[in-house]
Amino acid sequence: MPSTPAIETIGLAKRFNSFTAVNDLTFKVSEGEVFGLLGPNGAGKTTTIRMLACLIPPSNGSASVAGYDIAKDASKVRENVGVLTENPSLYERLTAYENMEFFAQAYGLADQSKRNARIRELLEFFDLWSRRSDRVVTFSKGMKQKLAIARALIHNPHIIFLDEPTAGLDPESAKSIRDLVERLSQQEKHTFLLCTHRLEDAERLCRRMIIINKGRGVAVGTIEELRNRVERGHVIEIALKEVDRKVVETVKRLNHILNVDTNCSSGLMRISVEDHDSVTPEVVRSVVNAGGQVLSVNVLRPSLEEAYLKLVKKEEGRGQLV
Ligand SMILES: Nc1ncnc2c1ncn2[C@@H]1O[C@H](COP(=O)(O)OP(=O)(O)OP(=O)(O)O)[C@@H](O)[C@H]1O
Ligand SMILES: [Mg+2]
Numbered sequence: 001m002p003s004t005p006a007i008e009t010i011g012l013a014k015r016f017n018s019f020t021a022v023n024d025l026t027f028k029v030s031e032g033e034v035f036g037l038l039g040p041n042g043a044g045k046t047t048t049i050r051m052l053a054c055l056i057p058p059s060n061g062s063a064s065v066a067g068y069d070i071a072k073d074a075s076k077v078r079e080n081v082g083v084l085t086e087n088p089s090l091y092e093r094l095t096a097y098e099n100m101e102f103f104a105q106a107y108g109l110a111d112q113s114k115r116n117a118r119i120r121e122l123l124e125f126f127d128l129w130s131r132r133s134d135r136v137v138t139f140s141k142g143m144k145q146k147l148a149i150a151r152a153l154i155h156n157p158h159i160i161f162l163d164e165p166t167a168g169l170d171p172e173s174a175k176s177i178r179d180l181v182e183r184l185s186q187q188e189k190h191t192f193l194l195c196t197h198r199l200e201d202a203e204r205l206c207r208r209m210i211i212i213n214k215g216r217g218v219a220v221g222t223i224e225e226l227r228n229r230v231e232r233g234h235v236i237e238i239a240l241k242e243v244d245r246k247v248v249e250t251v252k253r254l255n256h257i258l259n260v261d262t263n264c265s266s267g268l269m270r271i272s273v274e275d276h277d278s279v280t281p282e283v284v285r286s287v288v289n290a291g292g293q294v295l296s297v298n299v300l301r302p303s304l305e306e307a308y309l310k311l312v313k314k315e316e317g318r319g320q321l322v
Contacts, residue, residue, distance in 0.1 A: 007193060009027055010062050011026055011060065014059050021044045024217075025217055035191075037195045038308060043214065050085070054070050084148055090148060095136070096134060100151060108155075119154070128146060149165055163195045167197075174201075185205075233276070234276040236273060240292050243269060244291065248260060
């Protein structure tokens with residue numbers, strides 16, 4: 001029997017007065033999945049997370065989180081989720097430890113020794129243990145961000161919403177967050193809804209994602225599916241000592257070639273093909289036979305960034321849900 005999705009939205013919508021921030025959003029996230037929520041500024045990502053975390057009510061549609069209806073079972077949803085919001089509010093006058101203690105108690109972690117151990121584990125993980133007695137007002141932006149993530153994980157939630165978790169973090173700290181998300185999803189089956197503008201984070205962590213624009217779903221699927229939506233096939237990139245007309249004409253005459261681009265100054269030929277496995281050897285052979293001196297051969301796919309930009313641009317102004 002298929003298991004209940006960790007998160008499911010059906011036609012979810014949010015209006016602020018007459019302005020529609022999220023419109024008819026439908027998607028499903030399975031348990032243990034890291035699902036990306038991508039889109040330009042103002043697309044409606046944070047608003048979606050706020051609805052799913054029961055911080056604001058939807059204007060229309062429905063959603064369930066951990067099997068609980070966000071409209072009917074808000075307290076159950078809150079128990080089961082951890083949320084890093086866009087501008088997390090910490091108690092600036094309290095110390096890091098006191099902040100953690102406060103939220104641990106709010107989440108009902110009654111046993112003091114267990115609570116202390118959990119707080120220590122998280123503060124150590126985020127390199128904040130030595131600063132535990134300092135007031136948060138003295139923390140840097142990145143330190144506050146790490147403390148906010150630690151706070152979101154205090155009750156060991158199985159579903160975690162992270163709104164731009166690596167914003168403001170140095171490269172090493174950003175990597176430790178990515179590693180944490182990977183470990184919790186793979187080893188402990190935690191589910192993540194990850195909002196990010198760092199497409200390399202999405203590419204590495206998310207198996208599936210939804211791209212939203214102006215509140216509407218533009219495309220949903222695996223990275224491979226999103227790439228296929230904008231450009232099928234691969235590009236064989238051949239670096240030559242010199243790009244020669246005879247070589248180019250020879251390649252153009254081959255079967256199954258969709259397009260040939262050349263750049264004489266860099267010596268690069270970019271050959272678009274549908275199925276690179278069957279074509280690459282023949283292309284390279286023909287280039288060599290035509291006198292081309294091959295320096296390197298690379299088979300490329302359009303990056304997630306290219307796919308993302310094209311999908312957002314393609315839907316600009318059309319406002320059509322796919
Ligand atoms: N409380 C509010 N009242 C009025 N409008 C709001 C409110 N919250 C969000 N909006 C509007 O809803 C739209 C979506 O905002 P949202 O914060 O969800 O975007 P986002 O995708 O998270 O963008 P970003 O990448 O910049 O964080 C924006 O036009 C924003 O101005
Ligand atoms: Mg946002």
